[in-house]
Amino acid sequence: MKAQGWEGRQVAQTGVRKDVPVVEDEGTGSLTTRDEQFKDAANGRGRHDGGRHGDGGRRGTARSPRRRRVLRWSATVLSVVILGTAGAGYLYYRHLNDNLETGRRSNGDSKAEKPQPNAAGQTPLNILVIGSDSRNSAANLKLGGSRSSVGSKPLADVQMLIHLSADRESASVVSIPRDTRVDIPECTDPETGDTHPATNRIINESLARGGAGCTLATWENLTGVYIDHWMMIDFAGVVSMADAVGGVEVCVEQNVWDRPLPGVPGGSGLKLESGRQKVQGKQALQWLRTRHAFYSDVGRAKAQHMYMNSMIRTLKQQNVFTDTTRLMDLAETATEALKVSEEIGTVKQLYDLAMQLKTVPTNRITMTTMPTKVDPQNANHLLPADADAEKIWSMIRDDVAFDKNGKATAKKPRNTDGSKEKASADPAADDAEIGVLVQNATRTDAEGAVDGRASALAGALVGKGFTRAAADTTIGLSAEKTVVRYPSAELEGDARRVAESLGIPASSVRRSTDVTGVTLVVGADWRSGTTYPEQAEPEAGDVPESAGAINGSDRSQCMDVYAPYRW
Template sequence: MTVRSGERGDDGGAAGRRVGRRSRLLKAAGLTLAGVLVLGVGTAGWAYWHLNGNIKSVDIDSALGEDRPPAAVSSPSPSSSASPLPSTALNILVLGSDSRSGAENKKLGGGDSGGARSDTAMVVHVDEGRTEATVVSIPRDTLVTRPSCPLPSGGSTSVAYNTMFNSAYSVGGPVCAVKTVESLTGIRMDHYIEIDFSGFAKLVDALGGVTVTTDEDIDDVDSHLKLKAGTHHLDGEKALALARTRHGIGDGSDLGRIGLQQKLVKALLDQMSTTDLLTSPTRLYRVADAVTGSLTTDTGLDSLSELMSLGQSLRSLTSADVRTVMMPVVRAPSNPNRVVADEPEASELWEKLA
């Protein structure tokens, strides 16, 4: 049988229709894949932009100038590594602020709306090589000499003697907090990190909670926390209440609360090490959003890439590698409700971390 030009046999027509359908399906699949890729790239780009934009920063270096303890000297990096992670020793001032700004902070019991205080202060010293760290808590009730601090509006604060340590943040913000810590310790703070109440609670929730063991019953009317002695898995709100608890434990002072805060530091490190964030992009984003959304840093850490670089350089740290201590203090002779640095022990501690 002869097939004239322009005509098709039965098999040829079916084959042609199959080829046409396959072509259309492949085209549709290609367009769909392209759309998914564009959407994925766009979403990732938006997420990075959003997280990067979350971070607030303060230019502490410019504000304080050169009148500071010397910066640590960098050790030479191995030439075999193309792009080595930072490995020098680090000193980071970490503050937890009780800001009442925003509905979430007010709900969680922050300070008055007119300002904020450094409710928690820790100097985190990371040894050279980034394999061990020491966290030193500074009681907020410590009486110190607060140096003159520059103000954003111009001018400066007056030197204050025998004043509470946490007044530095209230009077001059992060810049004055850093300058006061450097004056107290003789150590340069390489970085500054501040997180508020809601950010801490969100971080704990994003990680799935933290497990903490308490040595005694807790019933604090101010933090609204009731816990029996023992091991508890806490959500963000209860973990924050534990960090704020001071009444009903020990002598009711800030010293007892510091012990609870140091337990929380260890618990957070343990939770982070057991949570594989890379296998859950959604949880990873929630953790990143919780951290960056309530974070204030110095300008050396005010981008997502800089924070990621810091995090990667500390990735080998576990709770077993972190030592938590409190600056040695004694009751202040002038006020039994305040403390002062216990010398020479306090100075010896800071010298070891310099």
């Protein structure tokens, strides 16, 4: 076939109707309507060949020229359709990629290292999800907050870590309340290039000191967990995602109205009648932001976990990944709503990530909040509850499931020295050159401090060759768990060497801005002896009660409302 066209030839010229598409015969130069060609093709013959040879005039098994032309034409049209569709798909893919905003994975000083693969070559996946309180757009300002906040660096009001197990069969989620005071490392602002020095402030300020990458580094230093990626969403993004999902079921025990009260300003504006109902759009945002009506930041985290579990169940019921229209709607909304770390900054990478999360059944998903206690420096702030918080983080580091619904798995092998942690890259000085300050923090609310603990352990260190070890005379210190702290990278190896000499696990060696040198803080978990007691390894489902665990399949959860906010 030489030419094909949808423009008609003149009737006087060809004898063919003007409105019928024609094709020039490659062999004879005569013109044929496409309708005739399709008819002939359907009958298994070409028009001219049928007239010339009849049914008995077929030459062997060779196809007629006309039939070959029809098949060529059909293949050409099919190719154009496929290429056109692929082109449109590619353009849409480019469009979705252009929607995504990305940033550096880490902008802070962090020493966390990737975990080693298990026997099957698998590694866990950790994703930090951040909810920003940004008012720096008309859409966000309309949804809440003061106009005085416009232009200010956003804070990280919601922070939760999603841990996907190495075998991709379970997922554990841990939130940290925004007013928890922690060590924030030195961070560089990705927009201005300004460097912020290390500090000890509430964790939601980390976002303003270096973006999501600084929040990630803060989490890594606090938990010892390597975090692979971050995702960030603002007010407007929450609203659009809630609308795209089509609403999420939540529950309150009493009528709730989170509003300003005398002496208590603010409030999300959430107003619901008791019972179960769907929230979406602005109302979904109000649910996720409600704090006063749910007693505290800890209560707010529980409400957020209820929402997330319900949303996951909703998405699974909708079969999103097999419904092309729904998937495209969600893809459009998600790529506009999310900002992500650059290594997952394409639609394909996000889709691959979603497919990994999709495999986890709801009864293997567990939502928790890091156990906390009141900050003695400020009653409105919190501190990690050392022993229970450390248990949560050790379960994440060791890839131990938060639920008991999976198969029993073999425990991770230890190194030849009995540890499971990767050795520090910083070499230790000679023992005699390492300065160590020992603090007695064995006091608890139930028991007083053990007299002489700092002196006893300083003496034990001197006996082991750490001749510069000394006891701190400060009294009244309290810590649930023993830790070895160090202020800067060049002292990490020294701190690890001190811990090793006393049998303290490497996971209890922490960088901290609260100390000026290597400091052994003897906690309530070590009230006697000079060798740190061996700690039992956590089992699947052995989550501290103070973490408020909620299983993803639990539909019975319902929020109790603080009495002043009932109506």
